[in-house]
Amino acid sequence: MLYSKSSSTGLSVSRFGLGTHYTIGDRLDLKQSQRILQEALSIGINLIDTANTYAEGECEQILGQLLKTVHHSQYLLATKLFFPIFDGPNGNGLSRKHIIESTHQSLKRLNVDYIDVLQMHRYDPDTPIEEVVETVRNLRYQGKILYWAVSQWSTKQLKAAIDLGERPIWNQLPFNYFYRKNTNLIIEMRKLGVDCLSYGALAQGVINESYLNAGHSKGSRIFHRKAAQSLYHNIPSDLATLKKLSECCNKRGISLFEFSVGFCELECDPVSTLIGSYRPIHFENMSKYIIEHSNIVTVIKEIVDELNLSSKSPT
Numbered sequence: 248m249l250y251s252k253s254s255s256t257g258l259s260v261s262r263f264g265l266g267t268h269y270t271i272g273d274r275l276d277l278k279q280s281q282r283i284l285q286e287a288l289s290i291g292i293n294l295i296d297t298a299n300t301y302a303e304g305e306c307e308q309i310l311g312q313l314l315k316t317v318h319h320s321q322y323l324l325a326t327k328l329f330f331p332i333f334d335g336p337n338g339n340g341l342s343r344k345h346i347i348e349s350t351h352q353s354l355k356r357l358n359v360d361y362i363d364v365l366q367m368h369r370y371d372p373d374t375p376i377e378e379v380v381e382t383v384r385n386l387r388y389q390g391k392i393l394y395w396a397v398s399q400w401s402t403k404q405l406k407a408a409i410d411l412g413e414r415p416i417w418n419q420l421p422f423n424y425f426y427r428k429n430t431n432l433i434i435e436m437r438k439l440g441v442d443c444l445s446y447g448a449l450a451q452g453v454i455n456e457s458y459l460n461a462g463h464s465k466g467s468r469i470f471h472r473k474a475a476q477s478l479y480h481n482i483p484s485d486l487a488t489l490k491k492l493s494e495c496c497n498k499r500g501i502s503l504f505e506f507s508v509g510f511c512e513l514e515c516d517p518v519s520t521l522i523g524s525y526r527p528i529h530f531e532n533m534s535k536y537i538i539e540h541s542n543i544v545t546v547i548k549e550i551v552d553e554l555n556l557s558s559k560s561p562t
């Protein structure tokens with residue numbers, strides 16, 4: 248595995264992170280989840296990304312059971328809060344009340360003394376940023392969290408937190424061949440010392456050979472109800488573009504998976520890329536990527552030039 252140093256902290260993060268949305272507690276039961284977690288840890292992945300809402304809490308619960316046998320020094324557990332998890336008007340958002348209640352519940356489900364990275368799943372325009380920052384700071388002082396991070400926050404929102412003395416260590420952002428809208432934000436984030444933690448590099452599984460050749464099987468990520476409302480739901484119609492990309496990759500001996508991850512790495516320089524992997528072959532793909540990393544990056548630079556894909560011309 249390759250590890251990146253977070254820009255603003257001493258943390259080392261594996262180049263791939265294990266995404267768990269619509270896998271652990273959804274498509275995967277306890278036993279299947281155990282195998283996936285073992286595969287991830289065995290190839291050196293140390294970042295596990297979840298959220299209090301994934302599988303309505305079941306994802307955190309299963310992770311809590313499985314991680315009992317793994318020393319906490321071996322993994323970074325990152326969970327999220329913001330979306331409704333409790334009934335009532337305070338059951339979501341970033342108020343002090345919700346952050347504290349949600350964090351306590353996640354700690355219980357995850358069965359850990361502390362959460363490595365507490366992530367604010369979205370910005371909350373209805374809560375003063377001072378309240379969010381103070382709550383995060385207190386949680387850290389209490390030892391319940393080690394770091395905090397955000398997802399899909401704008402430059403202005405990030406700056407507001409930093410001005411109050413609390414820099415989120417990363418901002419989770421979607422980025423892939425079909426979705427390159429965040430390039431300017433990433434440039435601004437770099438100036439602020441906030442890393443990009445990228446997700447959706449495979450456009451939820453659309454960017455892969457099996458989709459190109461046979462469409463998706465029923466169990467695929469893309470059919471998940473949330474995916475139907477996702478940023479990339481129009482992609483299936485874009486097969487011609489994907490075919491061209493695939494031919495380009497084939498010609499140079501790399502897979503669409505390798506292209507997708509390497510392209511994201513070149514354009515976003517993420518601290519890590521979250522992938523929603525859930526089959527043994529997925530982990531083999533990741534290991535191969537790491538082994539052939541420098542060659543793959545060189546080849547992708549050629550493809551980027553050939554297809555004029557650089558971030559200077561974002562879609």
Ligand SMILES: NC(=O)c1ccc[n+]([C@@H]2O[C@H](COP(=O)([O-])OP(=O)(O)OC[C@H]3O[C@@H](n4cnc5c(N)ncnc54)[C@H](OP(=O)(O)O)[C@@H]3O)[C@@H](O)[C@H]2O)c1
Pocket residue numbers: 265266267268269296297368398399419420446447448449450451452453455463466467468469504521522523524525528529530532533
């Ligand atoms: N912060 C946020 O708001 C946010 C939003 C979305 C996701 N996330 C995080 O990011 C993670 C990844 O996102 P995602 O699952 O939506 O998208 P993704 O990683 O782009 O796509 C996952 C799909 O790609 C295919 N796949 C996975 N690993 C593969 C591999 N090694 N080789 C080839 N194909 C592979 C599978 O498709 P099939 O299912 O077709 O087999 C899988 O379901 C999530 O699990 C979650 O942790 C965060």
